[in-house]
Amino acid sequence: MWDVLVAGAGPAGALAALVLAQAGRRVLLIDEIQSNAHKVGESLPGAARQILQSLDLLATVESGSHLPCYGNVSAWGSDQLISHDFIGDPRGLGWHLDRVQFDEELRSAALRAGAVWWRNRVKAVTWMNPTWRICLKECEVHSSWLIDATGRAASLARSQRVIRQRDMPLFASYRWGVSADDDTETRTFIEAVPNGWWYTARLPHHIRVIIFHTDAKEATQIRRKPDFWDVYLEDTQYLRQGLGQMTYIDSPQLIAAGGGCLDSVAGSHWIATGDAALTFDPISSQGIFNALYTGMAAGKAVHAALIGDLSAVDAYVDRLKAIRAAYRRHHDFIYRSENRWADKPFWALRQRSLV
Ligand SMILES: Cc1cc2nc3c(=O)[nH]c(=O)nc-3n(C[C@H](O)[C@H](O)[C@H](O)COP(=O)(O)OP(=O)(O)OC[C@H]3O[C@@H](n4cnc5c(N)ncnc54)[C@H](O)[C@@H]3O)c2cc1C
Numbered sequence: 274m275w276d277v278l279v280a281g282a283g284p285a286g287a288l289a290a291l292v293l294a295q296a297g298r299r300v301l302l303i304d305e306i307q308s309n310a311h312k313v314g315e316s317l318p319g320a321a322r323q324i325l326q327s328l329d330l331l332a333t334v335e336s337g338s339h340l341p342c343y344g345n346v347s348a349w350g351s352d353q354l355i356s357h358d359f360i361g362d363p364r365g366l367g368w369h370l371d372r373v374q375f376d377e378e379l380r381s382a383a384l385r386a387g388a389v390w391w392r393n394r395v396k397a398v399t400w401m402n403p404t405w406r407i408c409l410k411e412c413e414v415h416s417s418w419l420i421d422a423t424g425r426a427a428s429l430a431r432s433q434r435v436i437r438q439r440d441m442p443l444f445a446s447y448r449w450g451v452s453a454d455d456d457t458e459t460r461t462f463i464e465a466v467p468n469g470w471w472y473t474a475r476l477p478h479h480i481r482v483i484i485f486h487t488d489a490k491e492a493t494q495i496r497r498k499p500d501f502w503d504v505y506l507e508d509t510q511y512l513r514q515g516l517g518q519m520t521y522i523d524s525p526q527l528i529a530a531g532g533g534c535l536d537s538v539a540g541s542h543w544i545a546t547g548d549a550a551l552t553f554d555p556i557s558s559q560g561i562f563n564a565l566y567t568g569m570a571a572g573k574a575v576h577a578a579l580i581g582d583l584s585a586v587d588a589y590v591d592r593l594k595a596i597r598a599a600y601r602r603h604h605d606f607i608y609r610s611e612n613r614w615a616d617k618p619f620w621a622l623r624q625r626s627l628v
Contacts, residue, residue, distance in 0.1 A: 275301045277575055278407055278416035279388075280395040280429055282306060284561055285547020285568035286422030287379035291328060292572030294386035298579065301416065302383060302390040303409060311449050312372040313484070313528065315476055316342060316461055316558050319364040324565045333378050338477040339368040340459065347463040348511055349470070350610045356460070369461070370561075371477040398429055405542065418575050419543040422568065427535060427549040435545075436536045440604075441622050443531035443554055444492035446502055447484040448524070453517040456481065463556075464512045467614045468505070471512045472555070481519060483512075486555065488619050492527055499524045530555055532604065532627075538593050539574075539586050546571035551597055556607055559600065567593065601627040 277293050279286045282304035293300045325331040343366065344358035359366050384390055397408040404415045421429035427437055452475050464471045469487030476482060485491075485505055494501045502525040506513050531554060538550040547564035570589055577585030608623035615624055 274404065275299050275414060275416040276579060277301070277418045277420060278303065278395075278405065278414065279420040279422055280304070281422035281424060281547070281549065282380050282383075282390060283376060283422060283424055283547060283564060284379055285424075285549070285564035285571070286420065287376070287383045288328070288565055288568030289420050289422060289546055289572035289575070290383040290388040291379070291386050292569055293576055294383060294388040296572075296576045297387075298576060300383075300388040301414065302380070302388050303393050303395050303407075304390070305392055305394050309373065311480070311482070312376065313445070313447055313482070314555070314560055315370045315372045315482060316367065316474060317370055317375075317561050318367040318558055319359060319362050321367070321562050321565055322365045324562075324569060328382070328569065330379065330382055333382070334368070334375065337371065337374055337378060339370045339375065340475065340477055342367045342369050342461060342474070343459040345461045345463060347465075349463060349465045350613070352510065354511060358460075369459075369474045369476050374477075395423070395429065398432060400542065417542065417579065420571055420575060421543060421545040421549045422547050422571075424548040425529065425552055427545060429543065430535050430537075430540075430545045430549060433540055433543065435540070437533055438536060439533040440531050440554070440627055441625075442489055443486055443529070444489060445484050445486050445528050445530035445555065446492060446495045446525045447482060447528070448502070448521055448526070450481050450483065450516075450519040450521045452479050452481040453519055456517055456519075458515070462512060462515055464509050465611045465613070466505070466508050467617045468619050470556070471506070471509055473512060473516065480522075481516070483516065484555070485525075486530060488622070490618075495525055496527055532557075532600065534593075534597050537590075539590050544571050544575060544586060544589065550593055551600070553600055554604060557600060557603060563596065567596075598628075 276298040290302045393409040399406045473483045534551045546567045553559045574585040574589040614620045
């Protein structure tokens with residue numbers, strides 16, 4: 274019998290498990306973790322330092338192979354390249370993460386604190402008053418509380434009939450490459466184009482990620498005929514030149530990347546965190562930060578609930594509503610600052626308000 278079962282061991286699940294284990298709770302973390310060489314989502318802003326520091330994780334991240342990110346260069350809203358550096362940011366520099374290593378670092382911290390990790394998958398959950406019965410592959414366990422940290426799938430919350438609201442559709446088509454020897458760029462590069470926007474960052478180990486964010490029509494074309502990715506890349510004014518002599522190590526992969534949220538982020542004896550609760554358009558660069566923040570907050574709220582203080586869960590729900598409202602305002606502001614192609618479907622859709 275466990276106090277808390279955390280489904281999903283990405284950043285949100287790992288931090289929830291860490292906080293609960295530090296508080297002396299019996300925590301079971303469940304995730305199969307596919308051993309991919311890369312995981313998409315790698316820019317972490319300097320604002321995350323405070324959270325990492327508060328959990329004694331900053332030194333671990335700083336001694337990892339992650340690269341410091343010194344700023345952004347973007348062609349957004351005009352043909353001019355605008356540089357924004359982070360050196361004067363009082364919160365400190367962010368990182369271009371080795372994402373697989375970063376997730377491992379957080380998971381290891383949770384295990385050191387006493388959480389237990391099983392490589393397994395949650396298949397179904399049933400409330401059997403006063404505990405949950407959780408079916409895994411080939412076995413079942415019981416737990417007082419559940420934390421849904423399953424990412425965009427939000428599989429536990431959705432099994433409780435909670436609906437995920439989706440904002441406008443957005444697809445990301447990404448590729449990894451080995452960066453050129455003379456590629457020493459430390460900044461993130463963003464370029465808006467008539468049918469979406471591109472993003473590239475140099476990552477540790479001479480790897481570069483290149484992502485095209487677009488709508489369903491272009492995404493479908495790339496899925497049917499991957500060469501379209503290169504055709505769209507040719508349309509960029511700056512980005513394709515900046516890549517230099519890059520060697521791709523895979524063909525384009527496609528993933529849903531739009532923002533959204535659950536109708537309810539908590540219910541009786543369960544709580545959702547990270548992407549399972551709120552997802553963000555990658556232009557916000559907010560996903561990992563939110564996973565860290567809400568993972569930590571969900572862990573604290575469940576610990577409080579276990580000692581009878583349910584107001585902590587209500588406060589968590591209110592906090593996530595405030596984060597969602599701020600995100601929507603920010604989303605509107607960013608997309609409305611690009612109006613060179615207001616007649617094109619991708620941008621016309623984004624001139625509409627999310628608020
Ligand atoms: C194209 C793209 C680019 C992005 N770029 C950035 C970026 O630059 N910066 C940034 O901050 N964010 C970015 N993000 C978002 C960021 O990757 C996510 O916000 C972040 O990974 C969320 O962490 P999480 O722990 O909530 O979920 P995840 O990291 O998705 O982890 C969820 C875990 O749950 C597990 N799981 C799923 N179902 C089950 C189940 N039934 N049982 C057990 N385990 C299960 C999965 O195996 C997975 O390990 C990007 C996202 C996309 C799509």
